[in-house]
Amino acid sequence: MIGSSSHPATARPGLWEGPVNDVDVHVTVPSVQALYPHLDAAWIQHIEEREWEGPATALLYPPALTAGGGQTASRSPDNAQPASGAATTVEDVLGQHQDGYVILNCVYPIDGGPPDFSAALAKAVNDWLLAEWLEADDRVRASIVVPTRDDPSAIAAEIDRVGGHPGFVQVLLPARSGKLYGKRLYWPVFEAIVRNDLVAGIHWGGSNDGLPPTPQGWPAWYIEEYVAEVGVFEAQLASLIAEGVLQKFASLRVALLESGFTWLPVWMWDLDRNWKALRREVPWVRRPPFELVREHVRVSTAPLCADSSTELKYVIEWLGSSEILMYASDWPHLHGDDLAVLLGALPLEAQAKVMHENAREWYRMS
Amino acid sequence: MNSPQAPGERKRLSGKYVVARKQDLPDGGRLIVDVGGRAIGIVNVDGKLYAFLNRCPHRGGELCKGDIISLVIADEPGAVRLDSTVKFIACPWHGWEYDLETGQSWYEPGNRPGEQRRYPSARSFRAEIEGGGRIAQELASGEAIAQSSGEIIDAKKHRVKGPYKAEMFPVDIEDDYIVVTINRS
Numbered sequence: 001m002i003g004s005s006s007h008p009a010t011a012r013p014g015l016w017e018g019p020v021n022d023v024d025v026h027v028t029v030p031s032v033q034a035l036y037p038h039l040d041a042a043w044i045q046h047i048e049e050r051e052w053e054g055p056a057t058a059l060l061y062p063p064a065l066t067a068g069g070g071q072t073a074s075r076s077p078d079n080a081q082p083a084s085g086a087a088t089t090v091e092d093v094l095g096q097h098q099d100g101y102v103i104l105n106c107v108y109p110i111d112g113g114p115p116d117f118s119a120a121l122a123k124a125v126n127d128w129l130l131a132e133w134l135e136a137d138d139r140v141r142a143s144i145v146v147p148t149r150d151d152p153s154a155i156a157a158e159i160d161r162v163g164g165h166p167g168f169v170q171v172l173l174p175a176r177s178g179k180l181y182g183k184r185l186y187w188p189v190f191e192a193i194v195r196n197d198l199v200a201g202i203h204w205g206g207s208n209d210g211l212p213p214t215p216q217g218w219p220a221w222y223i224e225e226y227v228a229e230v231g232v233f234e235a236q237l238a239s240l241i242a243e244g245v246l247q248k249f250a251s252l253r254v255a256l257l258e259s260g261f262t263w264l265p266v267w268m269w270d271l272d273r274n275w276k277a278l279r280r281e282v283p284w285v286r287r288p289p290f291e292l293v294r295e296h297v298r299v300s301t302a303p304l305c306a307d308s309s310t311e312l313k314y315v316i317e318w319l320g321s322s323e324i325l326m327y328a329s330d331w332p333h334l335h336g337d338d339l340a341v342l343l344g345a346l347p348l349e350a351q352a353k354v355m356h357e358n359a360r361e362w363y364r365m366s
Numbered sequence: 367m368n369s370p371q372a373p374g375e376r377k378r379l380s381g382k383y384v385v386a387r388k389q390d391l392p393d394g395g396r397l398i399v400d401v402g403g404r405a406i407g408i409v410n411v412d413g414k415l416y417a418f419l420n421r422c423p424h425r426g427g428e429l430c431k432g433d434i435i436s437l438v439i440a441d442e443p444g445a446v447r448l449d450s451t452v453k454f455i456a457c458p459w460h461g462w463e464y465d466l467e468t469g470q471s472w473y474e475p476g477n478r479p480g481e482q483r484r485y486p487s488a489r490s491f492r493a494e495i496e497g498g499g500r501i502a503q504e505l506a507s508g509e510a511i512a513q514s515s516g517e518i519i520d521a522k523k524h525r526v527k528g529p530y531k532a533e534m535f536p537v538d539i540e541d542d543y544i545v546v547t548i549n550r551s
Contacts, residue, residue: 244443277461283440 015339018352020100021359024203024257024300024328025093027106027133027142029054029125038124038131043117055109055207086136093331094139100356101365102331103169104133104142105203105257111149111174112207118148119158126162134167141365143172143201150178152185156192163196169363170199170255175232176206176213182236182243190249199363202236204229204258233259234267237293241271244284246296253362254297258330261299262306265318268293294321298362300328301342301354303335309344322350326359380548388542391415398430401535401546408537408544409434409466411453416466417546418455419533423471427459429532435463455532464532471528 029035032054036044046052093102106129110121125145133140144162146155155171162168171193179185181202193200212218213228233256240246240254268290275282275289285292306312319325329337346354360366385399385408396409398420405420407430422429437452454463454472464471536547 248443280435280438283438283446284443 015343016351016355018099019356020094020098020327021103021356021363021365022093022100022329022331023103023255023326023359023363024302025089025102025104025331026333027089027104027129028057029106029108029128034132035121035124035128038127039120043120043124046117057107057109086133086140089331090137090139093329101139101141101359101363103359103363104129104140105170105172105201106143106145107172107203107205108145109174109205109207110145110147111177112210113148115148115151115154119151119154122147122158123161126158126168130162130165130167134165140167141169141363142167143170143203144168144198145172146189149174149207152189156188159189159192159196159198163192163198168198169365170201173200173202174206175202175204175229175236175259176211177236178211180236180239180243182239182241182245184243187245187248190245190252194249194252197364199253199255201255201257202233202259230260230263234263237297238271238289241285241289241292242282244282246292247284247286252296255326255362256297256299257328258302258333259299260303260305261301261319261325262312262315264293264299265290265315265320290320294319294324298324298326298358300326300330302328302330302337304337304342306341306345307338309341312341312345316345316350322347322353323358323361325354326362327355383546383548384540384543385546386544388539388544391544396430397544398428399546402548406535406546407431408546409455411466415537415539415544416455417535417537418464418469419535421533422457422459422462423530423532424457424460424462427457429455429457429464432456432458434466462528462530464530469532469534471530471532 032047032052039047089104090102094100106125108121108125110118110125112118122145129142129145134142144159146158148154159171163171171189173181173189177186181189181200190200213225213232219225219228237256246252271289275285279285304312306315316325327342342354343351381402383401385401385406386397391397391408391410393410393413396407398405398407400406405428406417407420407428408415408417409430411434418430420428420430433456435454435456437449437454438446439449440446453466455466456463462471536549538545538547
Protein backbone atom coordinates (compact mmCIF):
# COMPACT_ATOMS: atom_id res chain seq x y z
CA MET A 1 0.00 0.00 0.00
CA ILE A 2 1.25 3.40 -0.94
CA GLY A 3 1.40 5.83 1.89
CA SER A 4 4.01 4.63 4.32
CA SER A 5 6.45 7.41 3.62
CA SER A 6 6.35 11.07 4.47
CA HIS A 7 6.26 12.20 0.86
CA PRO A 8 3.13 14.22 0.15
CA ALA A 9 2.56 12.54 -3.19
CA THR A 10 2.32 9.20 -1.46
CA ALA A 11 1.41 9.97 2.13
CA ARG A 12 -2.19 8.82 2.10
CA PRO A 13 -2.49 5.43 3.72
CA GLY A 14 -5.13 3.35 2.06
CA LEU A 15 -5.58 5.56 -0.95
CA TRP A 16 -4.24 3.09 -3.43
CA GLU A 17 -3.53 -0.52 -2.65
CA GLY A 18 -2.85 -1.94 -6.07
CA PRO A 19 0.55 -2.21 -7.74
CA VAL A 20 2.47 1.00 -8.43
CA ASN A 21 4.86 1.82 -11.22
CA ASP A 22 6.51 5.10 -10.37
CA VAL A 23 8.04 6.44 -13.59
CA ASP A 24 9.97 9.36 -12.19
CA VAL A 25 12.16 8.66 -9.19
CA HIS A 26 15.40 10.52 -8.86
CA VAL A 27 18.83 9.28 -8.09
CA THR A 28 21.57 11.42 -6.68
CA VAL A 29 25.17 10.61 -7.41
CA PRO A 30 26.40 11.18 -3.84
CA SER A 31 29.76 12.60 -4.92
CA VAL A 32 31.92 12.53 -7.99
CA GLN A 33 34.17 10.09 -6.13
CA ALA A 34 31.37 7.52 -6.29
CA LEU A 35 32.01 7.44 -10.03
CA TYR A 36 35.79 6.80 -9.74
CA PRO A 37 35.45 3.02 -10.04
CA HIS A 38 33.85 3.61 -13.43
CA LEU A 39 36.14 6.36 -14.72
CA ASP A 40 39.41 6.21 -16.59
CA ALA A 41 42.43 7.34 -14.52
CA ALA A 42 43.01 10.25 -16.87
CA TRP A 43 39.59 11.67 -16.02
CA ILE A 44 40.10 11.10 -12.31
CA GLN A 45 43.30 13.14 -12.51
CA HIS A 46 41.42 15.80 -14.47
CA ILE A 47 38.73 15.95 -11.78
CA GLU A 48 41.25 16.13 -8.93
CA GLU A 49 43.38 18.73 -10.64
CA ARG A 50 40.35 20.91 -11.29
CA GLU A 51 38.79 20.16 -7.91
CA TRP A 52 35.63 19.51 -9.91
CA GLU A 53 32.81 18.50 -7.63
CA GLY A 54 30.33 17.39 -10.23
CA PRO A 55 27.61 19.29 -12.06
CA ALA A 56 25.62 21.69 -9.96
CA THR A 57 22.32 19.85 -9.58
CA ALA A 58 21.34 22.19 -6.77
CA LEU A 59 20.57 24.77 -9.44
CA LEU A 60 17.96 22.45 -10.87
CA TYR A 61 16.56 21.24 -7.57
CA PRO A 62 17.15 23.67 -4.71
CA PRO A 63 17.69 21.19 -1.89
CA ALA A 64 16.22 23.20 0.94
CA LEU A 65 13.01 24.27 -0.78
CA THR A 66 9.94 22.48 0.45
CA ALA A 67 8.03 22.96 -2.78
CA GLY A 68 8.60 23.62 -6.47
CA GLY A 69 10.95 20.71 -6.95
CA GLY A 70 12.90 21.09 -3.73
CA GLN A 71 14.06 17.90 -2.09
CA THR A 72 12.20 16.26 0.71
CA ALA A 73 14.18 15.31 3.79
CA SER A 74 15.81 11.93 3.84
CA ARG A 75 14.35 9.44 6.19
CA SER A 76 17.44 7.27 6.28
CA PRO A 77 19.02 6.82 9.68
CA ASP A 78 22.50 7.84 8.53
CA ASN A 79 21.11 11.11 7.23
CA ALA A 80 22.36 10.39 3.73
CA GLN A 81 21.11 12.47 0.84
CA PRO A 82 17.68 11.35 -0.27
CA ALA A 83 17.64 9.06 -3.29
CA SER A 84 21.32 8.23 -2.91
CA GLY A 85 20.95 4.52 -2.14
CA ALA A 86 18.88 1.78 -3.73
CA ALA A 87 17.53 0.12 -0.61
CA THR A 88 16.22 3.24 1.11
CA THR A 89 14.93 4.80 -2.09
CA VAL A 90 12.87 1.83 -3.20
CA GLU A 91 11.45 1.55 0.30
CA ASP A 92 10.80 5.27 0.47
CA VAL A 93 8.91 5.17 -2.79
CA LEU A 94 7.20 1.82 -2.86
CA GLY A 95 7.24 0.75 0.76
CA GLN A 96 8.47 -2.64 1.84
CA HIS A 97 5.99 -4.89 0.12
CA GLN A 98 4.61 -2.77 -2.67
CA ASP A 99 4.26 -4.55 -5.95
CA GLY A 100 5.66 -2.51 -8.80
CA TYR A 101 8.68 -0.83 -10.31
CA VAL A 102 10.49 2.45 -9.92
CA ILE A 103 12.13 4.07 -12.91
CA LEU A 104 15.21 5.97 -11.90
CA ASN A 105 16.07 9.20 -13.58
CA CYS A 106 19.49 10.45 -12.64
CA VAL A 107 19.60 14.14 -13.40
CA TYR A 108 23.34 14.59 -13.81
CA PRO A 109 23.56 17.61 -16.07
CA ILE A 110 26.61 16.87 -18.17
CA ASP A 111 24.92 17.65 -21.43
CA GLY A 112 27.18 20.65 -21.95
CA GLY A 113 30.90 20.81 -21.37
CA PRO A 114 33.87 19.12 -23.03
CA PRO A 115 32.52 16.33 -25.22
CA ASP A 116 34.96 13.57 -24.27
CA PHE A 117 34.72 14.30 -20.55
CA SER A 118 30.95 14.39 -20.89
CA ALA A 119 30.93 11.01 -22.65
CA ALA A 120 33.21 9.52 -19.98
CA LEU A 121 30.93 10.82 -17.21
CA ALA A 122 27.79 9.51 -18.91
CA LYS A 123 29.41 6.10 -19.19
CA ALA A 124 30.50 6.27 -15.53
CA VAL A 125 27.03 7.25 -14.30
CA ASN A 126 25.38 4.48 -16.30
CA ASP A 127 27.87 1.88 -15.04
CA TRP A 128 27.35 3.20 -11.49
CA LEU A 129 23.56 2.87 -11.98
CA LEU A 130 24.07 -0.69 -13.16
CA ALA A 131 26.33 -1.65 -10.26
CA GLU A 132 24.72 0.19 -7.39
CA TRP A 133 21.05 0.26 -8.34
CA LEU A 134 19.96 -2.11 -11.06
CA GLU A 135 21.86 -5.03 -9.51
CA ALA A 136 20.62 -4.15 -6.02
CA ASP A 137 16.86 -4.45 -6.38
CA ASP A 138 14.80 -6.13 -9.07
CA ARG A 139 12.06 -3.54 -8.70
CA VAL A 140 14.42 -0.92 -10.13
CA ARG A 141 14.64 0.19 -13.74
CA ALA A 142 16.63 3.15 -15.01
CA SER A 143 17.07 5.72 -17.74
CA ILE A 144 20.31 6.02 -19.64
CA VAL A 145 22.22 9.22 -18.93
CA VAL A 146 23.58 10.64 -22.17
CA PRO A 147 26.60 12.77 -23.02
CA THR A 148 26.66 16.25 -24.45
CA ARG A 149 23.92 17.42 -26.78
CA ASP A 150 26.62 18.67 -29.16
CA ASP A 151 27.56 15.14 -30.13
CA PRO A 152 24.51 13.08 -31.15
CA SER A 153 26.72 10.25 -32.39
CA ALA A 154 28.24 9.95 -28.90
CA ILE A 155 24.71 9.86 -27.47
CA ALA A 156 23.78 7.07 -29.87
CA ALA A 157 26.98 5.19 -29.03
CA GLU A 158 26.26 5.31 -25.29
CA ILE A 159 22.69 4.12 -25.93
CA ASP A 160 24.05 1.19 -27.93
CA ARG A 161 26.67 0.44 -25.25
CA VAL A 162 24.22 -0.10 -22.39
CA GLY A 163 20.79 -0.15 -24.06
CA GLY A 164 20.73 -3.94 -24.26
CA HIS A 165 20.71 -4.29 -20.47
CA PRO A 166 17.16 -5.14 -19.40
CA GLY A 167 17.43 -2.70 -16.48
CA PHE A 168 17.60 0.28 -18.83
CA VAL A 169 14.18 1.09 -20.23
CA GLN A 170 14.58 4.70 -21.28
CA VAL A 171 16.96 7.38 -22.53
CA LEU A 172 16.93 10.55 -20.47
CA LEU A 173 16.79 13.58 -22.76
CA PRO A 174 16.97 16.96 -21.01
CA ALA A 175 14.07 19.20 -22.04
CA ARG A 176 16.46 22.10 -22.61
CA SER A 177 18.52 20.77 -25.44
CA GLY A 178 19.87 23.78 -27.28
CA LYS A 179 18.31 22.53 -30.49
CA LEU A 180 14.86 21.02 -30.75
CA TYR A 181 14.79 17.24 -30.75
CA GLY A 182 12.81 17.00 -33.97
CA LYS A 183 15.81 18.34 -35.92
CA ARG A 184 17.49 15.82 -38.17
CA LEU A 185 20.68 16.31 -36.22
CA TYR A 186 19.10 14.16 -33.50
CA TRP A 187 17.64 11.46 -35.72
CA PRO A 188 20.59 9.10 -35.06
CA VAL A 189 19.66 9.34 -31.37
CA PHE A 190 16.06 8.28 -32.05
CA GLU A 191 17.34 5.59 -34.37
CA ALA A 192 19.41 4.21 -31.48
CA ILE A 193 16.47 4.50 -29.08
CA VAL A 194 14.23 2.50 -31.42
CA ARG A 195 17.03 0.04 -32.21
CA ASN A 196 17.35 -0.73 -28.51
CA ASP A 197 13.57 -0.76 -27.94
CA LEU A 198 13.78 2.05 -25.38
CA VAL A 199 11.62 5.03 -24.53
CA ALA A 200 12.71 8.59 -25.31
CA GLY A 201 12.13 10.31 -21.97
CA ILE A 202 12.18 14.08 -22.20
CA HIS A 203 12.72 15.33 -18.66
CA TRP A 204 12.59 18.71 -16.95
CA GLY A 205 15.89 20.57 -16.90
CA GLY A 206 19.04 20.52 -18.89
CA SER A 207 22.60 21.54 -18.66
CA ASN A 208 23.38 24.42 -16.40
CA ASP A 209 26.10 25.63 -18.74
CA GLY A 210 23.86 28.30 -20.11
CA LEU A 211 20.57 26.97 -21.45
CA PRO A 212 17.79 29.05 -19.95
CA PRO A 213 14.19 27.86 -20.00
CA THR A 214 13.05 30.88 -22.02
CA PRO A 215 14.23 32.41 -25.30
CA GLN A 216 14.50 35.68 -23.36
CA GLY A 217 17.18 34.24 -21.15
CA TRP A 218 17.30 33.48 -17.48
CA PRO A 219 14.41 34.59 -15.35
CA ALA A 220 15.21 36.37 -12.12
CA TRP A 221 13.71 33.81 -9.74
CA TYR A 222 13.36 30.10 -9.43
CA ILE A 223 9.56 30.33 -9.43
CA GLU A 224 9.74 31.72 -12.96
CA GLU A 225 12.12 29.04 -14.14
CA TYR A 226 9.93 26.37 -12.60
CA VAL A 227 6.81 27.36 -14.55
CA ALA A 228 8.56 28.51 -17.74
CA GLU A 229 9.58 24.96 -18.57
CA VAL A 230 6.11 24.14 -19.95
CA GLY A 231 6.96 26.21 -23.01
CA VAL A 232 10.07 24.11 -23.53
CA PHE A 233 8.06 20.88 -23.47
CA GLU A 234 5.52 22.35 -25.89
CA ALA A 235 8.23 23.34 -28.32
CA GLN A 236 9.86 19.90 -28.12
CA LEU A 237 6.57 18.14 -28.74
CA ALA A 238 5.68 20.37 -31.68
CA SER A 239 9.14 19.75 -33.11
CA LEU A 240 8.87 15.94 -32.86
CA ILE A 241 5.48 16.08 -34.57
CA ALA A 242 6.15 18.66 -37.28
CA GLU A 243 9.62 17.45 -38.24
CA GLY A 244 8.21 14.00 -38.87
CA VAL A 245 10.08 12.06 -36.18
CA LEU A 246 6.92 10.11 -35.38
CA GLN A 247 6.55 9.12 -39.03
CA LYS A 248 10.22 8.34 -39.56
CA PHE A 249 10.38 6.24 -36.39
CA ALA A 250 6.90 4.77 -36.42
CA SER A 251 7.49 2.62 -33.34
CA LEU A 252 9.00 5.43 -31.25
CA ARG A 253 7.70 5.74 -27.69
CA VAL A 254 8.13 9.12 -25.99
CA ALA A 255 7.59 10.03 -22.35
CA LEU A 256 7.32 13.57 -20.99
CA LEU A 257 8.67 13.56 -17.45
CA GLU A 258 8.21 16.17 -14.77
CA SER A 259 6.43 18.22 -17.40
CA GLY A 260 3.03 18.39 -15.81
CA PHE A 261 0.13 17.58 -18.12
CA THR A 262 -2.65 20.08 -17.46
CA TRP A 263 -1.38 22.23 -20.33
CA LEU A 264 -1.41 19.38 -22.82
CA PRO A 265 -4.99 19.03 -24.08
CA VAL A 266 -5.68 22.73 -24.56
CA TRP A 267 -2.38 23.20 -26.29
CA MET A 268 -3.01 20.17 -28.51
CA TRP A 269 -6.32 21.66 -29.65
CA ASP A 270 -4.37 24.60 -30.95
CA LEU A 271 -1.88 22.37 -32.70
CA ASP A 272 -4.66 20.27 -34.26
CA ARG A 273 -6.49 23.35 -35.45
CA ASN A 274 -3.45 24.90 -36.98
CA TRP A 275 -2.35 21.63 -38.52
CA LYS A 276 -5.51 21.77 -40.60
CA ALA A 277 -4.56 25.22 -41.78
CA LEU A 278 -0.83 24.71 -42.16
CA ARG A 279 -0.59 21.06 -43.01
CA ARG A 280 0.75 21.82 -46.48
CA GLU A 281 4.01 22.71 -44.74
CA VAL A 282 4.21 19.29 -43.18
CA PRO A 283 2.24 16.95 -45.44
CA TRP A 284 3.87 13.88 -43.85
CA VAL A 285 1.82 14.64 -40.75
CA ARG A 286 -1.23 12.82 -42.00
CA ARG A 287 -3.22 12.62 -38.81
CA PRO A 288 -4.25 15.28 -36.31
CA PRO A 289 -1.27 15.88 -33.97
CA PHE A 290 -3.25 15.01 -30.85
CA GLU A 291 -3.96 11.60 -32.35
CA LEU A 292 -0.24 11.10 -32.91
CA VAL A 293 0.48 12.17 -29.35
CA ARG A 294 -2.01 9.68 -27.95
CA GLU A 295 -0.25 6.97 -29.90
CA HIS A 296 3.38 7.93 -29.33
CA VAL A 297 3.55 9.93 -26.11
CA ARG A 298 2.94 9.24 -22.42
CA VAL A 299 3.11 11.86 -19.71
CA SER A 300 4.05 11.50 -16.05
CA THR A 301 1.60 12.80 -13.48
CA ALA A 302 4.12 14.85 -11.48
CA PRO A 303 3.94 17.72 -10.95
CA LEU A 304 0.21 17.46 -10.77
CA CYS A 305 -0.37 21.23 -11.04
CA ALA A 306 -3.85 20.89 -9.56
CA ASP A 307 -5.45 21.13 -6.16
CA SER A 308 -8.95 20.10 -7.07
CA SER A 309 -10.20 16.78 -8.41
CA THR A 310 -13.28 18.52 -9.74
CA GLU A 311 -11.20 20.75 -11.98
CA LEU A 312 -8.62 18.13 -12.85
CA LYS A 313 -11.38 15.79 -14.00
CA TYR A 314 -12.06 18.07 -16.96
CA VAL A 315 -8.43 18.14 -18.00
CA ILE A 316 -8.17 14.37 -17.82
CA GLU A 317 -11.33 14.02 -19.88
CA TRP A 318 -9.89 16.39 -22.46
CA LEU A 319 -6.85 14.17 -22.84
CA GLY A 320 -9.23 11.81 -24.60
CA SER A 321 -7.37 8.73 -23.47
CA SER A 322 -6.91 6.79 -20.28
CA GLU A 323 -3.63 5.44 -21.65
CA ILE A 324 -1.67 8.65 -21.71
CA LEU A 325 -0.91 9.30 -18.02
CA MET A 326 1.67 7.42 -15.96
CA TYR A 327 1.93 7.86 -12.22
CA ALA A 328 5.08 9.51 -10.89
CA SER A 329 6.04 10.78 -7.46
CA ASP A 330 9.18 12.58 -8.62
CA TRP A 331 10.76 11.39 -5.38
CA PRO A 332 12.46 13.04 -3.56
CA HIS A 333 11.34 16.33 -5.05
CA LEU A 334 8.40 18.20 -3.64
CA HIS A 335 5.70 19.66 -5.82
CA GLY A 336 2.87 19.63 -3.33
CA ASP A 337 1.16 16.86 -5.30
CA ASP A 338 -1.72 15.16 -3.58
CA LEU A 339 -2.41 11.62 -4.71
CA ALA A 340 -6.00 11.97 -3.53
CA VAL A 341 -6.56 14.79 -6.02
CA LEU A 342 -5.24 12.65 -8.87
CA LEU A 343 -7.20 9.54 -7.93
CA GLY A 344 -10.31 11.61 -7.29
CA ALA A 345 -10.13 12.98 -10.82
CA LEU A 346 -9.71 9.60 -12.48
CA PRO A 347 -12.61 7.40 -13.51
CA LEU A 348 -12.44 4.18 -11.49
CA GLU A 349 -11.44 2.08 -14.48
CA ALA A 350 -8.58 4.45 -15.29
CA GLN A 351 -6.98 4.35 -11.85
CA ALA A 352 -5.14 1.07 -12.35
CA LYS A 353 -4.04 2.21 -15.80
CA VAL A 354 -2.51 5.39 -14.47
CA MET A 355 -1.03 3.86 -11.31
CA HIS A 356 0.73 0.97 -13.04
CA GLU A 357 -0.66 -0.50 -16.26
CA ASN A 358 0.20 2.30 -18.69
CA ALA A 359 3.80 2.41 -17.50
CA ARG A 360 4.11 -1.36 -17.53
CA GLU A 361 3.08 -1.41 -21.14
CA TRP A 362 5.10 1.66 -22.21
CA TYR A 363 8.30 0.45 -20.57
CA ARG A 364 7.67 -3.23 -21.31
CA MET A 365 7.96 -4.13 -17.63
CA SER A 366 6.38 -7.42 -16.67
CA MET B 367 -43.31 20.82 -49.80
CA ASN B 368 -43.91 24.46 -50.35
CA SER B 369 -42.00 26.45 -47.84
CA PRO B 370 -42.82 30.10 -47.75
CA GLN B 371 -40.34 32.23 -49.58
CA ALA B 372 -38.33 34.52 -47.39
CA PRO B 373 -38.82 38.20 -48.08
CA GLY B 374 -36.31 39.46 -50.57
CA GLU B 375 -35.23 36.01 -51.64
CA ARG B 376 -35.16 35.77 -55.38
CA LYS B 377 -36.75 32.94 -57.15
CA ARG B 378 -34.43 30.42 -58.67
CA LEU B 379 -34.71 30.18 -62.39
CA SER B 380 -33.75 27.06 -64.18
CA GLY B 381 -32.18 27.22 -67.55
CA LYS B 382 -29.06 28.07 -69.44
CA TYR B 383 -27.44 31.42 -68.95
CA VAL B 384 -24.90 32.89 -71.27
CA VAL B 385 -22.63 34.80 -68.95
CA ALA B 386 -19.50 35.77 -70.88
CA ARG B 387 -17.44 35.34 -73.93
CA LYS B 388 -14.77 32.71 -73.87
CA GLN B 389 -11.96 35.25 -74.16
CA ASP B 390 -13.24 37.07 -71.09
CA LEU B 391 -11.99 34.18 -68.99
CA PRO B 392 -8.43 33.20 -69.91
CA ASP B 393 -6.52 30.44 -68.19
CA GLY B 394 -6.12 31.37 -64.52
CA GLY B 395 -8.89 33.95 -64.70
CA ARG B 396 -12.10 34.21 -62.80
CA LEU B 397 -15.44 35.93 -63.22
CA ILE B 398 -18.26 36.62 -60.85
CA VAL B 399 -21.57 37.03 -62.60
CA ASP B 400 -25.20 37.47 -61.67
CA VAL B 401 -27.26 34.53 -62.76
CA GLY B 402 -30.92 34.48 -61.93
CA GLY B 403 -30.26 36.80 -59.04
CA ARG B 404 -27.40 34.83 -57.59
CA ALA B 405 -23.70 35.56 -57.65
CA ILE B 406 -21.89 32.73 -59.33
CA GLY B 407 -18.15 32.57 -59.72
CA ILE B 408 -16.52 30.89 -62.66
CA VAL B 409 -12.84 30.00 -62.56
CA ASN B 410 -10.64 28.83 -65.38
CA VAL B 411 -8.06 26.40 -64.05
CA ASP B 412 -5.71 24.93 -66.63
CA GLY B 413 -8.28 25.54 -69.34
CA LYS B 414 -11.10 23.88 -67.48
CA LEU B 415 -14.07 25.88 -66.19
CA TYR B 416 -15.68 25.47 -62.78
CA ALA B 417 -18.70 27.38 -61.46
CA PHE B 418 -19.50 27.83 -57.78
CA LEU B 419 -22.09 29.75 -55.90
CA ASN B 420 -20.06 32.71 -54.66
CA ARG B 421 -21.07 32.10 -51.10
CA CYS B 422 -19.11 29.82 -48.84
CA PRO B 423 -21.35 27.30 -47.08
CA HIS B 424 -19.49 27.98 -43.86
CA ARG B 425 -20.11 31.66 -43.15
CA GLY B 426 -21.01 33.10 -46.49
CA GLY B 427 -17.65 34.45 -47.62
CA GLU B 428 -17.01 35.15 -51.27
CA LEU B 429 -15.74 31.70 -52.07
CA CYS B 430 -14.86 32.38 -55.68
CA LYS B 431 -12.30 35.01 -54.71
CA GLY B 432 -10.27 32.39 -52.87
CA ASP B 433 -6.96 30.84 -53.81
CA ILE B 434 -6.72 27.75 -55.98
CA ILE B 435 -4.44 25.29 -54.23
CA SER B 436 -3.04 21.93 -55.31
CA LEU B 437 -2.69 19.03 -52.91
CA VAL B 438 0.72 18.70 -51.29
CA ILE B 439 1.70 15.19 -50.34
CA ALA B 440 4.71 13.46 -48.80
CA ASP B 441 5.17 9.76 -48.24
CA GLU B 442 7.86 10.47 -45.69
CA PRO B 443 9.30 13.52 -43.94
CA GLY B 444 10.84 15.90 -46.43
CA ALA B 445 9.75 14.09 -49.61
CA VAL B 446 7.30 16.78 -50.66
CA ARG B 447 5.54 16.78 -53.99
CA LEU B 448 2.58 18.51 -55.55
CA ASP B 449 -0.37 16.51 -56.83
CA SER B 450 -1.77 18.92 -59.40
CA THR B 451 -4.58 16.54 -60.26
CA VAL B 452 -6.30 17.42 -56.97
CA LYS B 453 -7.16 21.07 -56.59
CA PHE B 454 -9.10 23.07 -54.06
CA ILE B 455 -10.62 26.49 -53.92
CA ALA B 456 -10.08 27.98 -50.46
CA CYS B 457 -12.49 30.53 -49.03
CA PRO B 458 -10.70 33.81 -48.30
CA TRP B 459 -12.52 34.21 -45.00
CA HIS B 460 -11.64 31.11 -42.99
CA GLY B 461 -9.75 28.93 -45.42
CA TRP B 462 -12.32 26.21 -45.89
CA GLU B 463 -11.24 24.15 -48.87
CA TYR B 464 -13.53 22.74 -51.53
CA ASP B 465 -12.58 20.19 -54.12
CA LEU B 466 -12.75 21.92 -57.51
CA GLU B 467 -14.26 18.87 -59.14
CA THR B 468 -16.93 17.97 -56.63
CA GLY B 469 -17.44 20.93 -54.28
CA GLN B 470 -16.79 18.61 -51.35
CA SER B 471 -15.05 20.32 -48.47
CA TRP B 472 -12.08 18.87 -46.59
CA TYR B 473 -10.52 19.33 -43.20
CA GLU B 474 -13.36 20.00 -40.93
CA PRO B 475 -12.35 22.01 -37.92
CA GLY B 476 -13.43 21.95 -34.37
CA ASN B 477 -14.34 18.41 -33.62
CA ARG B 478 -11.95 15.83 -32.43
CA PRO B 479 -12.08 12.33 -33.91
CA GLY B 480 -14.90 10.22 -32.57
CA GLU B 481 -16.40 13.11 -30.71
CA GLN B 482 -20.02 14.02 -30.88
CA ARG B 483 -20.59 17.17 -32.91
CA ARG B 484 -20.54 20.19 -30.70
CA TYR B 485 -22.00 22.69 -33.07
CA PRO B 486 -25.58 23.23 -34.06
CA SER B 487 -26.43 22.42 -37.62
CA ALA B 488 -27.08 25.30 -39.96
CA ARG B 489 -30.52 24.65 -41.29
CA SER B 490 -30.43 27.55 -43.66
CA PHE B 491 -27.66 25.86 -45.61
CA ARG B 492 -29.47 22.64 -45.96
CA ALA B 493 -31.56 23.58 -48.90
CA GLU B 494 -28.66 24.73 -51.03
CA ILE B 495 -25.62 23.04 -49.73
CA GLU B 496 -24.98 19.53 -48.81
CA GLY B 497 -21.62 18.99 -47.24
CA GLY B 498 -18.25 20.58 -46.73
CA GLY B 499 -15.22 21.33 -44.63
CA ARG B 500 -12.43 23.74 -44.17
CA ILE B 501 -8.99 24.10 -43.00
CA ALA B 502 -9.18 25.80 -39.72
CA GLN B 503 -7.46 29.08 -39.44
CA GLU B 504 -10.39 30.22 -37.49
CA LEU B 505 -10.81 29.48 -33.85
CA ALA B 506 -13.19 26.64 -33.31
CA SER B 507 -15.30 29.21 -31.60
CA GLY B 508 -18.61 27.50 -31.92
CA GLU B 509 -19.50 28.98 -35.25
CA ALA B 510 -18.57 26.01 -37.34
CA ILE B 511 -21.44 23.87 -38.43
CA ALA B 512 -21.57 20.18 -38.86
CA GLN B 513 -24.15 17.80 -40.13
CA SER B 514 -22.06 14.99 -41.50
CA SER B 515 -22.08 11.68 -39.74
CA GLY B 516 -18.39 11.35 -38.98
CA GLU B 517 -14.77 11.59 -39.99
CA ILE B 518 -14.07 10.17 -43.38
CA ILE B 519 -10.41 9.59 -43.91
CA ASP B 520 -9.34 9.29 -47.48
CA ALA B 521 -6.38 7.04 -46.92
CA LYS B 522 -4.95 7.60 -50.36
CA LYS B 523 -5.02 11.35 -50.31
CA HIS B 524 -4.67 11.71 -46.56
CA ARG B 525 -7.49 14.10 -46.24
CA VAL B 526 -10.30 14.48 -43.79
CA LYS B 527 -13.75 15.01 -45.21
CA GLY B 528 -15.67 17.97 -43.87
CA PRO B 529 -19.34 18.76 -43.48
CA TYR B 530 -19.97 21.10 -46.40
CA LYS B 531 -20.40 20.93 -50.09
CA ALA B 532 -20.11 24.05 -52.15
CA GLU B 533 -22.84 24.48 -54.72
CA MET B 534 -21.56 23.96 -58.23
CA PHE B 535 -23.12 24.50 -61.61
CA PRO B 536 -22.50 22.97 -64.98
CA VAL B 537 -20.51 25.38 -67.09
CA ASP B 538 -19.76 24.90 -70.77
CA ILE B 539 -18.49 26.71 -73.76
CA GLU B 540 -20.94 26.95 -76.59
CA ASP B 541 -20.02 28.84 -79.69
CA ASP B 542 -17.28 30.69 -77.82
CA TYR B 543 -19.69 31.75 -75.08
CA ILE B 544 -19.58 30.59 -71.49
CA VAL B 545 -22.89 29.05 -70.47
CA VAL B 546 -23.93 28.28 -66.92
CA THR B 547 -26.80 25.89 -66.40
CA ILE B 548 -29.07 26.05 -63.40
CA ASN B 549 -31.30 23.12 -62.71
CA ARG B 550 -33.99 24.05 -60.31
CA SER B 551 -34.28 21.47 -57.60
